[in-house]
Amino acid sequence: MLSKKLAGFISDMNFAHFPAHTVHMAKMAFLDWLGSTAAGGMEAPFQKAYAVIRGQGGFPQATILAIGEKTSCLNAALANGLASHIIELDDVHRAAIIHAGAAVIPAALAVAEMNGAAGKQLLEAIVAGYEVAIRVGESITPAHYFYWHTTGTCGTFGAAAAAGKLLGLTIDQLVWALGNAGTQAAGLWEFLADGAMSKHLHPGKAAQNGVLAALLAREDFTGATRILEGERGFCRATADSFDLDKLTSGLGQPPYKIEENSFKIHASCRHTHPAIDVILGLSASNGVKTDDIEEIRIHTYGTALSITENYKPSSVYAAKFSLPFCAALALKNGRCGLADFTEEALADPEIRDLMDKVVLTKDEGLDALHPACWPTIVEITCRTGGTCRERTDFPRGDPENPVSTDELLAKFRTLAAGPWGEKKVRGLEKAVLELENVENVRDLV
Amino acid sequence: MLSKKLAGFISDMNFAHFPAHTVHMAKMAFLDWLGSTAAGGMEAPFQKAYAVIRGQGGFPQATILAIGEKTSCLNAALANGLASHIIELDDVHRAAIIHAGAAVIPAALAVAEMNGAAGKQLLEAIVAGYEVAIRVGESITPAHYFYWHTTGTCGTFGAAAAAGKLLGLTIDQLVWALGNAGTQAAGLWEFLADGAMSKHLHPGKAAQNGVLAALLAREDFTGATRILEGERGFCRATADSFDLDKLTSGLGQPPYKIEENSFKIHASCRHTHPAIDVILGLSASNGVKTDDIEEIRIHTYGTALSITENYKPSSVYAAKFSLPFCAALALKNGRCGLADFTEEALADPEIRDLMDKVVLTKDEGLDALHPACWPTIVEITCRTGGTCRERTDFPRGDPENPVSTDELLAKFRTLAAGPWGEKKVRGLEKAVLELENVENVRDLV
Structure with a gap:
């Protein structure tokens, strides 16, 4: 029993x-x-x-x-x-x-x-x-x-x-x-x-x-x-x-x-965190300019997509569950804190434009690791050439990445x-x- | 919507x-x-x-x-x-x-x-x-x-x-x-x-x-x-x-x-009611003596069995969900009111004996009619010969049998x-x- x-x-x-x-x-x-x-x-x-x-x-x-x-x-x-x-x-x-x-x-x-x-x-x-x-x-x-x-x-x-x-x-x-x-x-x-x-x-x-x-x-x-x-x-x-x-x-x-x-x-759904972490890291280390971005490709596990694949969040609250929004917000603001999720951000044309450049794909290899890991790969391709790419298996705050x-x-x-x-x-x-x-x-x- | x-x-x-x-x-x-x-x-x-x-x-x-x-x-x-x-x-x-x-x-x-x-x-x-x-x-x-x-x-x-x-x-x-x-x-x-x-x-x-x-x-x-x-x-x-x-x-x-x-x-699970109704009717019209009974065969729909097929109710409350108990109680007491479900009834050797004579079978024809009908057939076979049999599609209290x-x-x-x-x-x-x-x-x- x-x-x-x-x-x-x-x-x-x-x-x-x-x-x-x-x-x-x-x-x-x-x-x-x-x-x-x-x-x-x-x-x-x-x-x-x-x-x-x-x-x-x-x-x-x-x-x-x-x-x-x-x-x-x-x-x-x-x-x-x-x-x-x-x-x-x-x-x-x-x-x-x-x-x-x-x-x-x-x-x-x-x-x-x-x-x-x-x-x-x-x-x-x-x-x-x-x-x-x-x-x-x-x-x-x-x-x-x-x-x-x-x-x-x-x-x-x-x-x-x-x-x-x-x-x-x-x-x-x-x-x-x-x-x-x-x-x-x-x-x-x-x-x-x-x-x-x-x-x-x-x-x-x-x-x-x-x-x-x-x-x-x-x-x-x-x-x-x-x-x-x-x-x-x-x-x-x-x-x-x-x-x-x-x-x-x-x-x-x-x-x-x-x-x-x-x-x-970050003040959003945990499934958005691996991508936010990678984007913040790539931005810092590669000096990506938001107006130079052609595509932000996020490879992730299935559950992340089923919860956060939302390109049209209808409220600030829904935006916390939108991976495209959170990715764009991280690129624009350099953080996704409580104060960053606002009506202004939701209506911001620059963020909307960046969201359109987000491509989400389910990666079977990453999916097999979930939920033991919450793995994500982000590739940012710039118009002026060059792609930067990074992977994380554990978002910040996990025991493995405390x-x-x-x-x-x-x-x-x-x-x-x-x-x-x-x-x-x-x-x-x-x-x-x-x-x-x-x-x-x-x-x- | x-x-x-x-x-x-x-x-x-x-x-x-x-x-x-x-x-x-x-x-x-x-x-x-x-x-x-x-x-x-x-x-x-x-x-x-x-x-x-x-x-x-x-x-x-x-x-x-x-x-x-x-x-x-x-x-x-x-x-x-x-x-x-x-x-x-x-x-x-x-x-x-x-x-x-x-x-x-x-x-x-x-x-x-x-x-x-x-x-x-x-x-x-x-x-x-x-x-x-x-x-x-x-x-x-x-x-x-x-x-x-x-x-x-x-x-x-x-x-x-x-x-x-x-x-x-x-x-x-x-x-x-x-x-x-x-x-x-x-x-x-x-x-x-x-x-x-x-x-x-x-x-x-x-x-x-x-x-x-x-x-x-x-x-x-x-x-x-x-x-x-x-x-x-x-x-x-x-x-x-x-x-x-x-x-x-x-x-x-x-x-x-x-x-x-x-x-x-009747003061029991509704799934026991069709059989209780038929048993009370057969008892009244055929003058069945409880000590003459060889078998009480109850043909019913699957859901009734999945909820009420319990030959060993462990409490008075569980007895209300036991079709064998309710059938035996109906035969012994001639009713299944609130006052009939007691510790004494649960321990009564005559009721236990009658319960052992209850045979429950799922009838595919009756099952197909459920839940529009709650149909049940009861056959009581006596030792001194003779079987009486009756069917109901609607327990008493249904709109069709008000x-x-x-x-x-x-x-x-x-x-x-x-x-x-x-x-x-x-x-x-x-x-x-x-x-x-x-x-x-x-x-x-």
Whole structure:
């Protein structure tokens, strides 16, 4: 019984046995998530959802971080999960293609705050939640990913694991929590055709549904015991092919999955990052002039094309999922930060002109490497002659091509200082870097 | 755009144009749902879920009917939807294989109460919600049904339609509400292997998620505009084959789908009802003695077997999904009412003995007629010689084999009188029978 194995793992998680690198990566994931949540709270989708959540009320159990207002644990998980997945700068696991943090951390934080848990417990819950979300994702990717937004679906399992850990559930209860997480798991990619706001809703709902599953389990509300491998379970229902070994192979042994996490520097879909990295490198090293470019040929893997082959993004949000736009933006601006994705950029004739020169092709050799690598080759041909060409297998921020702690701290400050102010941001940063010493998570928020 | 057509239909719904039979069937559906909700509120799954919901708090916007306590609109939709789908006596649409009421009515009622809507508006919302839930169900049944619990998945669309109608959403907003309903839609049959409580959670979540989608849409939180037919939409993701014509063919013309509704008399899975009906009839007309029976052979359609072929139900709840158990219970007790499904019956050696004599076979001819008919042939062979045999195509309570209004009123009183008392039940019955004259739904609850 796979759920029982996962439940045993969750139950056994113990901060005292975490290697230092695990602790460091969990802190970085938490801090990175806080930055995305702060910045996301300024955006329209969050404000609209907040209007609905505020209108429902609830006991003051956990904080809606973007607002600094308390509401019920379930409402806070929804609000914070939604806020954290708007600006497209949240962390991602490459092989599972999941933003585990966006679903797991709001669930863990809401329950930790409600219960007055210690920093160590929050770290245990985050590591456990990432492990479960990522392993479920790895076991069904890529078949699942065509229709289903892994962050929403697999994220629900991770959120239930994190919440269940903090609630001190028994093994049976953890099994039921996973069962009722899987039966609530949802999130379809169809929103992408419209650049609709559903994407942000998905991790919010994953966090909320995972917490609900755990709270129900604490009352002995039962769930399916074979939700993953069962004949009518999650894997068969949502993937034509899957590998259940990935759920439990090496489970409980470091390194934990959270250490395979990738951090994002560019404010766009992760599938656009390999090309952006190569283009920024080629621009810098070859001094390419944008008005001299004849063609920008991008060879990549199939999933990147199926998500980002969009030559006519209809909104700034959709532009973050347009590989032609991101390639053009990188060439024009020399970066693709949050401030670069604007209505002005979207309407910019120079960027539109560059987009027309982007040619996207699926490369079977690169495709075979995905999702272990996210490989891309970019060839830029200039009118005045000459072609420059470069390849990457790992976008910046991947474990194989890491960003430094200082870069991550700087990213956090940039994202959070506007909404929360310098003072709060410095205090929060310090507290997260020493999270194992925080006695009560309520002091943090 | 199918969502836009459905949105136009929802927006145009007008009580003034309802035929009398539509109004009658909507009232009967509402009353029948109230009875199931009252009785379900006495059961353990509801009590456990209520402990969680109560623990979250919320503004007093809508009533948790089983408790008589107000909470937020979203919490009430969850609680009432969950309560209404516990005792297995709620109404069902045969071709869609969906308990539309369990998802649609709690959504409609929670929003109607929050807004102080009139009885006519509640009836409009119920008719609209049933129409959408059932049409989505018909378009993807039976392919969808193997993995997915239609009441949870398709019910979410119906709940969003009902809530959106009461919130007075624009066409665009209704489209977004349907988009965010579809992207939250969930509910797997895997719980059945354990007889787990997830089944009750599904319509509660469908109601809550549908209301959330509608509330978000009112804030212009956008959703996919082609959630049903899109390349990565709900139908392709959850069904190998589907018929999108069923979504809109004849849409807006009476008779409405709610008039095709079937009401349940036996307190078990609808797939067990055809056999129970035939067995009760054969017992009565042939005076079959249970100790004389050699074999009870049940010929039926494939879906009935895939859901109810369980010779070892592990709980009273699982027994409601066991065709051998229900057949044996019908023979022994002469009925399969709520009071007949007990631990004692489950342990009864006579019933166990009768169960061993049940032989289930899939009949290709009958299977071809499903789900338009739910056909079953039962042959009872006696030791003392002689075989009696009977067939039904429509279980009792189907439109083709209807129960009377008096029977439905009696069912409601039987279910609701215990939890709510005679006086309240008479008052509620009278109010529902005159629902078009109720000025404010708050007066009802």
